[in-house]
Amino acid sequence: MADLSVVFAGMHFPNPFMLASAPPTRTAEMIKRAFAAGWGGAVTKSIALDPAKDLQPRLQPLHHGKRKIGMENVELTTQLTVEEWQQEIADVKDAYPDRPLWASIMDAPVEGNWQRLAEAMSDAGADALELNVSCPHGMPSKGMGAFIGQDADLTGKVVSWVKKVAQVPVVVKLTPNVADIAFVAQAAMNNGADALCTVNTVSGLIGVDLDTLTPMPSIGGVSTYGGYSGPGIKPIALRCVAQIAKATDLPVSGLGGLNTWRDAVEFMAVGASTVQMCTAVMWQGYGIIENMVQGLNDYLETKGFGDLRPLIGAALPKIVEFPEMPLAPRVRASVDDTCNGCMLCITSCADGGFQAITGIKGEVVTIDGEMCDGCGLCAMVCPLGSITMVPR
Ligand SMILES: Cc1cc2nc3c(=O)[nH]c(=O)nc-3n(C[C@H](O)[C@H](O)[C@H](O)COP(=O)(O)O)c2cc1C
Numbered sequence: 001m002a003d004l005s006v007v008f009a010g011m012h013f014p015n016p017f018m019l020a021s022a023p024p025t026r027t028a029e030m031i032k033r034a035f036a037a038g039w040g041g042a043v044t045k046s047i048a049l050d051p052a053k054d055l056q057p058r059l060q061p062l063h064h065g066k067r068k069i070g071m072e073n074v075e076l077t078t079q080l081t082v083e084e085w086q087q088e089i090a091d092v093k094d095a096y097p098d099r100p101l102w103a104s105i106m107d108a109p110v111e112g113n114w115q116r117l118a119e120a121m122s123d124a125g126a127d128a129l130e131l132n133v134s135c136p137h138g139m140p141s142k143g144m145g146a147f148i149g150q151d152a153d154l155t156g157k158v159v160s161w162v163k164k165v166a167q168v169p170v171v172v173k174l175t176p177n178v179a180d181i182a183f184v185a186q187a188a189m190n191n192g193a194d195a196l197c198t199v200n201t202v203s204g205l206i207g208v209d210l211d212t213l214t215p216m217p218s219i220g221g222v223s224t225y226g227g228y229s230g231p232g233i234k235p236i237a238l239r240c241v242a243q244i245a246k247a248t249d250l251p252v253s254g255l256g257g258l259n260t261w262r263d264a265v266e267f268m269a270v271g272a273s274t275v276q277m278c279t280a281v282m283w284q285g286y287g288i289i290e291n292m293v294q295g296l297n298d299y300l301e302t303k304g305f306g307d308l309r310p311l312i313g314a315a316l317p318k319i320v321e322f323p324e325m326p327l328a329p330r331v332r333a334s335v336d337d338t339c340n341g342c343m344l345c346i347t348s349c350a351d352g353g354f355q356a357i358t359g360i361k362g363e364v365v366t367i368d369g370e371m372c373d374g375c376g377l378c379a380m381v382c383p384l385g386s387i388t389m390v391p392r
Contacts, residue, residue, distance in 0.1 A: 001297055002296075002297050002300035002301055002305060002306060002307060003306060003307040003308075004016065004040075004293065004296060004297060004300075004307075004308065005307070005308075006040075006273050006274060006308055008100075008195065008251050008253065008273050008274050009128065009169040009171065009194045009195040009251050010169060010194075011041075011100045011127055011128065011169065012098070012100075013040040013041050013100055013274060014040050014098075014099070015038070015039075015040035015293055015296075016040055016264070016268070016272075016273065016274045016275055016296075016308065017039055017040045017041075017264070017274075017275060017277065017289055017292050017293065018039065018040060018041040018042055018043060018100075018102075018253065018274050018275065018276045018277070019031070019034050019039055019041075019042040019043065019276065019277065019278070019281060020043055020255050020276035020277060020278040021043040021044060021045055021046050021102075021104035021130060021132065021173070021278075022045060022278035022281075022282070023045065023075070023278075023282055024278065024281045024282060024286070025042050025043060025044050025045050026045050026078065027080075027088060028087075028088035028089070028091040028092045031044070031088075031092050031101065032091075032092055032095050032096065033286060034281075034286045034289075035092070035095070035096045035099050037286040037287060037289050037290075038289045038290065038293060039099075039286065039289050040099070040100075040274070041099060041100035041101065041102070041274065042092075042099075042100075042101055042102070043101075043102040043103075043104050043130050043276065044078070044085065044088070044089070044101070044102070044103050044104050044126075045077070045078040045104065046077045046078060046104040046105065046106045046132045046135065047077065047078050047080070047082060047085050047103060047104060047105050047106070047117060047121065048077045048078070048105070048106050048107050048117070048144070049082060049107055049113055049116065049117065051077060051078055051079050051080060051081055052076030052077040052078070052079065052138070053076075053079075054075055054076055054079065055074055055075075055219050056219070057217055057219070058073055058074045058075045058217060058219075059071060059072070059073050059075075059217065060072045060073075060206045060207070060216045060217040060226070062206055062207065062228075062230075062232065068230065068283065069230065069231050069232045070206075070228055070229065070230040070231060070232035070233065070279075071206075071228070071229055071230045071279055071282075072201075072204055072205075072206035072216075072217070072226040072227065072228050072229075073137075073201070073226055073227050073229065074137050074138060074217065074219075074223075074224060074226040074227070075227075076135075076138045076139065077106060077139075082116075082117065082120050085103070085120075085121070085124070086120055086121070086123070086124035087124075089101060089103060089121065089124040089125050089126050090124050090125050093124075093125040100127045100128065101125075101126055101127055102126060102127060102128040102129065102130045102171060103121035103122075103124075103126035103128075103129055103130065104130040104131075104132050104173070105117040105118060105121060105129055105130070105131060105132065106131070106132035106133070106135065106139065106144055106145060107144060108142060108143040108144050109143060109147075109148055109154055109157065109158060111161045114131075114158055114161050114162050115161060115162065115164065115165045118162045118165050118166050118170075119165050122166060122167045122168045126168060127168060127169075128168050128169040128170070128171050128194075128195075129162060129166055129168060129169070129170050129171065130171045130172075130173050130197060131158060131159065131162060131170065131171070131172045131173060132145060132173050132200070133145065133146070133148040133149035133155055133158060133172065133173065133174070133175070134146055134149040134173050134174055134175035134177075134198075134199075134200030135175075135200055135201070135227065136175060136177050136200065136201055136202070136203040136225070136226075136227050137201075137203070137224065137225055137226050137227050145175075145200075146175045146177055146200070146203075149173075149174055149175040149178070149184060149200075150175060150177065150178050150184075152183050152184045152186075152187035153187065155172065155174075155184050155187050155188055155191075156187040156188065156190060156191035157191070159172055159187075159188050159191040159192055159193050160191040160192060163191070163192035163193075169194035169195060170192070170193055170194050170195075171193070171194065171195040171196065171197050171253065172185075172188040172193045172195075172196055172197065173196075173197040173198065173200055174188070174196060174197070174198040174199070174200070174240070174244065175198075175199070175200050176198065176199040176200070176202055176233075176236050176237065176240045176256070177202065177203045181198065181240050181243050181244055182243045182244055182246070182247035182248075183247075185243075185244040185247050185248050185250075186247055186248060189248045189249075189250055193250060194250070194251075195250050195251040195252070195253065196244050196248065196250050196251070196252050196253070197252070197253040197254075197255070197276070198237070198240045198241060198244060198252070198254070198255070198256070199233065199236065199237045199240050199241075199255065199256040200227065201226075201227025201228055201229045201233070202227070202228045202229075202233050202236055202256075203225055203226075203227065203228070204225065204226060204227070204228035205223075205225055205226070206226065206228065229256070229257070229278060229279045230257055230259075230279040230280075230283075231257045231259050231279075232257065233256045233257045234256060234257030234258070234259075234263060235257075236256065237254065237255065237256025237257055237267075238254075238256075238266060238267065238270055240256070241254040241256075241267055241270050241271055241272050242270040242271060242315075242316060242319050244271075245270060245271025245272070245313060245316060246271070246316060246319070251273050251274075252271050252272050252273065253272060253273070253274045253275065253276055254267035254268075254270070254271070254272025254274075254275050254276070255267075255275060255276035255277065255278070257279075258275055258276075258277045258280060259280045260291070260292075260295065261291060261292045261293075261294075261295025261296045261299065262295070262299075263275075264292060264295075264296055265296065265299055265311065266315075268308065268311050268312050268313075269311060269312075269313070269314045269315035269316075270313070270315050270316060270319070271312065271313045271316055272312070273308070273312050277292075329391050329392070330374060330391070330392040331374045331389040331390060331391055331392055332367070332369045332372040332374050332389070332390065332392050333356070333357075333367050333372050333374070333376075333378050333379060333387050333388075333389060333390075334367065334387065334388055334389070334390045335364060335365055335366075335367055335386055335387050336386050336387075336388075337364055337386075338384050338385070338386040339364040339365055339382075339384065339386040339387070340362070340384060340386075341359055341360065341361050341362040341363045341364060341365060342361075342383065342384075343359065343361055343365075344381045344382065344383065345357050345365060345377075345378035345381055345382055345387060346358065346359055346365060348377050348378060348380075348381045349377065349378050352377055353373070353375055353377050353378070354371055354372060354373045354375070355371060356368045356369075356371035356372040356373070357378060367387075369392070374389065374392070376389055
């Protein structure tokens with residue numbers, strides 16, 4: 001077995017897989033079941049001084065064919081009180097003293113509120129505080145969540161308030177719904193953050209019901225902008241993790257669209273040293289941890305890595321700004337004899353490319369290397385993998 005353990009902001013994790021702050025960490029009983037299944041750590045559902053009353057229903061999936069590719073939610077904070085959460089945290093820590101449990105806290109930008117939450121949670125035994133300054137729906141209208149995280153100065157202020165009283169590491173959960181996440185990350189770092197975490201959900205409007213012309217999820221005939229999560233947001237999340245890992249020297253916990261161990265490897269390659277999951281667990285349950293751990297272990301062994309260190313951040317030096325991208329090597333499309341002449345590439349190249357492919361249905365297509373501009377569209381649409389990009 002490879003060594004999957006990791007030290008994050010001074011905390012020892014048996015493996016890098018954490019449950020994100022979300023429904024799977026709603027109670028101590030749930031978190032303990034997840035730890036029994038093998039999760040390396042967990043972040044509680046976000047705790048505020050005033051527990052929220054939630055809308056019903058509050059989840060809406062997005063399908064591509066029969067597959068779910070994302071989900072929107074309009075859920076708010078925990079429904080438990082601060083005192084109830086103190087008991088829940090103590091209960092989990094009693095049963096699993098060695099498994100990191102972070103308390104997610106959120107409130108309006110009032111110094112005393114954040115400090116009360118921070119003290120209550122670290123007194124109860126939380127190993128770290130995750131500052132939710134990133135929820136995009138419901139909370140911003142009360143000056144909470146992304147209202148704070150979309151303002152670098154305010155984010156820095158909240159971090160400095162919490163740092164004044166915090167006895168445990170402070171992790172700041174950033175929103176992807178900003179023009180420059182690196183700028184906000186630096187404000188958090190400069191005000192004392194011990195670590196960063198991203199992404200929270202992406203602000204979205206998931207769809208409109210064609211029969212009633214009501215946006216979804218329809219609640220009493222109306223809807224609102226919500227938080228989009230799941231596989232569809234992974235590229236946004238990877239980009240955010242890479243940007244904050246490059247812009248700061250803080251440890252990063254990465255999340256957003258993780259579904260398999262392969263996704264975890266990608267997040268770690270762009271700088272995450274722990275990863276978190278929410279939607280995949282809501283859809284498939286805590287048991288997915290087995291495949292995550294096994295897959296990551298097998299990958300490390302195949303690569304000849306004894307532990308996670310050679311993986312974390314390995315791809316970062318290979319991410320450059322656009323003007324630094326090379327104009328060589330130049331490539332063109334090439335087709336092999338597995339092509340069955342389905343014509344998909346011809347249509348795509350004709351209407352979305354450079355009109356470089358011709359052919360007769362059922363026969364191997366012909367690619368004109370001079371007309372081909374090397375964009376890669378044909379290779380993408382070929383259902384058989386018969387087209388590859390080769391050096392010019
Ligand atoms: C129903 C639901 C409730 C959530 N509640 C919280 C929350 O209380 N605090 C928080 O920081 N993030 C919350 N999130 C965001 C997740 O922690 C996570 O950042 C986001 O869903 C992206 O990860 P995923 O694609 O693995 O779901 C919630 C997400 C969902 C779907």
